[in-house]
Amino acid sequence: MQDEFIQIFNLLVVLVPISSVLLCRKYFPNNFWVGIVLSIVAFPIGHFYMGKGLSYVVIIVLFVCLASIITHNEVVLVIAGCLVSLILMILRFKIESIHKIESIHKIEEISYRDRE
Numbered sequence: 001m002q003d004e005f006i007q008i009f010n011l012l013v014v015l016v017p018i019s020s021v022l023l024c025r026k027y028f029p030n031n032f033w034v035g036i037v038l039s040i041v042a043f044p045i046g047h048f049y050m051g052k053g054l055s056y057v058v059i060i061v062l063f064v065c066l067a068s069i070i071t072h073n074e075v076v077l078v079i080a081g082c083l084v085s086l087i088l089m090i091l092r093f094k095i096e097s098i099h100k101i102e103s104i105h106k107i108e109e110i111s112y113r114d115r116e
Contacts, residue, residue, distance in 0.1 A: 017041075018048075020038070021042055021045055021046055022048070024038060025048070025050075030050070030096075034049065035049050035093060036086065036090070039086050039088070039089035040086055043060065043082050043085035043086075044056065044060035044085055047092075050092055050093075059084075059088065060088065063084050064081045064084075067080050
């Protein structure tokens, strides 16, 4: 009985963050605050909220692994991992907004040339 409970609990620990990130990605796409909350609550899985999240997950996991060499305090590792995840998510949103602005300027230039 106890083994079954542990297996169900482990399954929920894995499935709930993944499903919440995917559902938020579907119903609340490209929302800054949803991304921030997911990067903290479901780090590093929260980076799958935006596209191409695997590379950022790898960066966070490598950071936590390297930090674990320096300190063996689990609380410090979780806090540092959350901070790195948060900073990366903010940077990702900033970079995406810059790309959107650049693409808008390119479209305006093309439409301006077509008018001439």
